[in-house]
Amino acid sequence: MISFLLRLAGATLSALALGLGFIWLSVASAGSAFTIENGPWQTDTRIGSAASSWTLRAQIALGGLFALKQSETLYYSASRDSAGETLDGSCVYRIEGVDPDARWWSITSYAHDNFLIPNPRGIYSISKTSVGRNADGGFLARVSHQPLDGNWIPADKNGFVLMIRLYQPTEAFRAALATAPLPRITKESCQ
Amino acid sequence: MMRLATWALYVAILACITYFAGLYAIPFGVMARVEARLSPNGLKTNQIHHADRPNATSRTVVRPSPDLLYSLCYFDVSSGPVRVVSGAPQDTYWSVALYASNTDNFFVLNDQEAGGQSADIIIYGPHAPMPSAPSTAKLVESPSRKGVVLIRTLINDEAKLPEIDGARRQATCSPWTG
Numbered sequence: 001m002i003s004f005l006l007r008l009a010g011a012t013l014s015a016l017a018l019g020l021g022f023i024w025l026s027v028a029s030a031g032s033a034f035t036i037e038n039g040p041w042q043t044d045t046r047i048g049s050a051a052s053s054w055t056l057r058a059q060i061a062l063g064g065l066f067a068l069k070q071s072e073t074l075y076y077s078a079s080r081d082s083a084g085e086t087l088d089g090s091c092v093y094r095i096e097g098v099d100p101d102a103r104w105w106s107i108t109s110y111a112h113d114n115f116l117i118p119n120p121r122g123i124y125s126i127s128k129t130s131v132g133r134n135a136d137g138g139f140l141a142r143v144s145h146q147p148l149d150g151n152w153i154p155a156d157k158n159g160f161v162l163m164i165r166l167y168q169p170t171e172a173f174r175a176a177l178a179t180a181p182l183p184r185i186t187k188e189s190c191q
Numbered sequence: 192m193m194r195l196a197t198w199a200l201y202v203a204i205l206a207c208i209t210y211f212a213g214l215y216a217i218p219f220g221v222m223a224r225v226e227a228r229l230s231p232n233g234l235k236t237n238q239i240h241h242a243d244r245p246n247a248t249s250r251t252v253v254r255p256s257p258d259l260l261y262s263l264c265y266f267d268v269s270s271g272p273v274r275v276v277s278g279a280p281q282d283t284y285w286s287v288a289l290y291a292s293n294t295d296n297f298f299v300l301n302d303q304e305a306g307g308q309s310a311d312i313i314i315y316g317p318h319a320p321m322p323s324a325p326s327t328a329k330l331v332e333s334p335s336r337k338g339v340v341l342i343r344t345l346i347n348d349e350a351k352l353p354e355i356d357g358a359r360r361q362a363t364c365s366p367w368t369g
Contacts, residue, residue: 007198015202019209026214054214061218061294065225065252066341068288072299104284104347106258114253116246124246124257129347163254167284167345168301 026055027062036177040084040185041076041164043177070174074102074166081185089157091190092144095126097183098137101173102166104128107183109143110163111156119147119154126151142188218294222339225252226265236267236337239364244346244356260356262342264364268316269336271366274328277310277342278361284345285359287312292335300329313367314340323369340364 034046046060047067060067067075080086081093095107106127111117116124131139132151141151143162154160164182166173173180226234228251234240241262245255255261266273277287280302287310289298300310311328315321316336324330344359346352 011198011202012205015205016209018202018206019213022206022210023213023217027217054211057293057295058214058217061221065221065294066288066290066339067296068286068299068343069296072286072301104345106256108254108257110254115250116255116257118247122246127258127347130349165256168303 027058038178038182040078040080040082041182043076047075074169076164078162078185081187087160089145089155089159092142092188094186094188095141095183099128100166100182101170103168105166107162107164109153109160112159117154117156121147126153222292222294236265237273237366239264239362241360258346260344260359262359262362264340266314266340267337268314268333272313272315272322274365274367275312275340276363278358279309280344280355280358283347286343288341290339292337297334298331
């Protein structure tokens with residue numbers, strides 16, 4: 001009897017581990033097929049879409065809870081610069097470009113825990129209406145741990161990601177998610 | 192004594208049940224976690240809650256937008272329809288989005304679609320009869336009895352923050368008795 005109970009417990013634990021393992025595999029590893037790259041920026045076409053399966057719904061709940069459909073807001077994130085190197089919180093980066101083709105846009109930096117980065121200025125983002133402009137109408141902003149003059153958003157020393165939100169992007173933009181102009185991210189210096 | 196094949200079948204069936212039950216439960220668990228984080232802030236069902244502007248101390252949801260003001264209402268249409276009337280902040284983007292208890296976004300209306308007026312939405316239960324409503328209201332059937340209304344209001348001008356915040360706080364969420 002004891003032998004049977006031990007086997008039952010072992011089999012049950014094995015089954016639970018298998019089931020949970022398959023959940024992790026299906027939720028965490030199926031992302032690349034839905035990811036579109038635009039330079040250093042990546043967007044996930046599942047975010048904001050209507051879920052058509054349990055797996056997709058779980059993926060959206062974990063990765064894009066309360067997201068809006070693409071015609072309302074497009075979300076791109078970047079964990080690397082335009083040279084393909086991982087963003088480093090001890091470096092200064094330049095974000096340069098022209099206005100993405102949308103009603104409004106913002107670029108926000110997040111710490112490795114996906115929350116906003118504390119800084120003495122209380123600045124977390126630049127946006128279409130807050131960014132200072134170059135003479136040609138484009139913009140240049142810097143990302144660094146130490147606050148800098150001019151357009152600036154904070155970096156976290158332990159690593160960070162950037163997110164660009166495009167509110168009501170044009171149809172032309174949505175038709176060219178991989179090629180529509182988005183800002184470049186270049187490393188300027190490191191400590 | 193159970194044979195090896197019987198044990199293997201037991202493991203396979205239980206693993207499948209665990210897989211599908213777990214996948215199904217994830218969205219509901221995520222939704223419950225957000226509700227639990229908001230409850231200490233005074234969030235009550237069928238009442239509007241105006242969250243403070245996100246900053247570095249915000250921990251309710253990951254990657255909050257610091258340029259948005261969020262107002263939300265956990266609705267429950269078990270006892271009848273719920274009416275949501277938004278504010279009407281001018282010259283900025285805002286939207287009212289409805290999410291089912293499994294996190295599906297089943298309705299959204301933005302400021303331009305609302306023609307610069309308040310959005311007036313009456314949510315009624317799944318398979319419930321369509322309630323009577325003012326002609327200006329939009330009737331929306333929810334696929335679940337419970338869900339979330341999330342109103343986003345964009346701060347497109349820091350100088351206008353008091354005006355924008357004041358306008359979005361006009362929003363209401365309450366049971367609708369017709």
